[in-house]
Amino acid sequence: MNRPSPRRRVGSFLALATAITLVASGCSAASTSTTIDATAPAKLTGTVSFWHFFSDREAKVVQSVVDDFTKVNPGVKVDVHSGQDDEKLKKAIAAGNSIDLGLSYSTDIVGNFCSSGAFRDLGPYITRDKIDLTQFNKTVRSYTEYKGTRCSMPVLADDYGLYYNKKLLAAAGFSAPPKTLSELKKMALGLTTYNADGSIKTLGFNPMMGFYENAASHFGPLAGARWLSKNGNSAIGGDAAWTELMTWQKSFIDAIGYDKVNAFTSGLGQEFSADNAFQTGQVAMNMDGEYRTAFIDDQTPNLEYGTAPMPTADDHTNLYGGGYITGNIAGISKGAKNPEAAWALLKYLTTDTGAIVKLSNGLKNVPTTADALASPDLAVTPQFKTFLDIVANEHSGTTPPSPVGAGYQQSFEDFWHKYQSGSGSGLAAGLAKVDKDIDASIALTTGP
């Protein structure tokens, strides 16, 4: 019996391995073309596999709306998979798992999911069913599409404003929240109290980047700051708005002392717990999303607080009333087995006023359609009303979809963290390096 030589065996083995690799990689090829029936089916049937990230109480709210959908469409069974984060979603889509509809908590995935085809182009469905996209405002429309391809629809929004403790403000002699960043700093310093050893007892406003919702993305709209230029490269270093915001934030920290603010911040409770520093009164004013109203109702119902739009940069007072908007998005997976039923469910979740209002009342997120925002059935407290106004404001902004997800924001924040502690390079040189890093990362994904 002839035994193959070791070299031949290695060669055969490598050939086999290469074949396996190429076959497997070929299996993952995306198909982005979407061909659909000329008319929507009169009667929907089959099963829709619906993946979303909500859990516990919030998952029950989503389930109740799904149940409403199946009552109207008795031929459809919705197989709901709750508690699935974005990474699991993408891995499952890539692996060809049976997912029809996916719901994500992050608009940062849109650039990649649209360009890679992980989510199908919804354009043909929208055209066929004559969906009026102007019912969503411009910002919401912008974060659900990428380079002209609409692969997702908005499922409620989060927006960010200023929470203030009425008792603490009144005790310090303030009767209204600040409207400019200079006012915010001045009021915050007046509201800050110290222990006998010089450490901070209560803070008027915590300026530390990275504290709870203090993210660059949330500060950007306060000065109309831009992230990416039209050609997709970083616009951060060349935008004076970022320099203005960073200079203000650094001067605020320096007025108290970085070490003191850092020590104080380090001892604060978890953001998503009853120990949240605003809820405990350790911080008098705080930037947060509309969902905080639900946490306060649940955990500290006796807290006397108000909400307002975030103050704007001093030379951008015309932007007052706006803020950062983001939200949940949903799309039909490239491997959807029942795309028509998935589209029907997606359309129901994102355009049916009754469904949106029910979701909003249950999840305490902001509706995204004009009709739902004006619905008398929407449960609106004075504090929550602020966030409905922010989402409708023309000056509200968001972060642009990118093929590298939130990578460009992370690069910028890495530098901002160093800058605020005084350990980074100078501002201009640092921002130039940020631009260079972001451009190199994007080029790695999109370059020739």
Add this chain to the structure above:
Amino acid sequence: MLAPAILGLLIFFVYPLIASVYYSFTRFDLVSPPQWIGLRNYIYLFTQDPNVWQAAGNTLWFVVVLVPVRILTALGVAWLLVRAKRASGFWRTLFYLPALVPPVAAVVAFVFLFNPGTGPVNLILRAIGIQGPLWFNDPAWSKPSLLLLGVWVMGDVMIIFLASLLDVPQELYEAASLDGAKSWQKGWFVTLPAIVPVLVFSVITGVIAALQYFTEAAVASSVASGRATVGEGGGATLGYPDNSLLTYTEWLYVRGFSNYQLGYASALAVVLFVVASVVLLVLLRRVRAFTPEEAS
């Protein structure tokens, strides 16, 4: 007879390894077909990646500090336990018990214990007039804080050393005593050669684990940042504070699954594999010189 084992090896080791090498030369986002881009990922890794060297440095810290400290502590505790005359079962259980705590729970507990404002550690230090550090919230202290955690859960290594020390033949000690050996000479010439295989095993597994260090650092960053959430991933807090806990595998994860650069992440994985292989080969060659067979 060997077919199932070979099949398993091909599917779960050889194929992923070859696939990773292939993807490392491509632009790949997991969904679109991979595009061949030659050495582009490797050039970016060595010349343009803004965080890879810091991540590699942090990982190296865990390899050269955490691994030896854990092993020496475990060896020291095992040595003491061998000599314990009373309640040895109690002491063995006490030192081993922390190793049974799930890693995530252990890290969460540690971060709360060492919370600079409300944690009992700093409260005790304050009571005796010492201003405690910010522990997991200070870039200079975050890694030493994880080192303390690593030492606390060293029971898994300690139990192996304990078994090894108890397994050293008493006759060898008796013979050494007859030859007039002192305590340290018995330790150096009898105990150490006898436990070298276990020591080598501990070093190798420890180095591999340190090169892949992820869970403890990720959870510590998430909890210490005050933004721990359930269900929304932890990508935004990885590395906190100031990337001092950003490990190489965390960075690989960020680039692969948050930035959708699976091709580049594969290049990072290949480099890690090569580095780990070289380190372990060097380690094995150097250690072989100390084994009893080589000595004889």
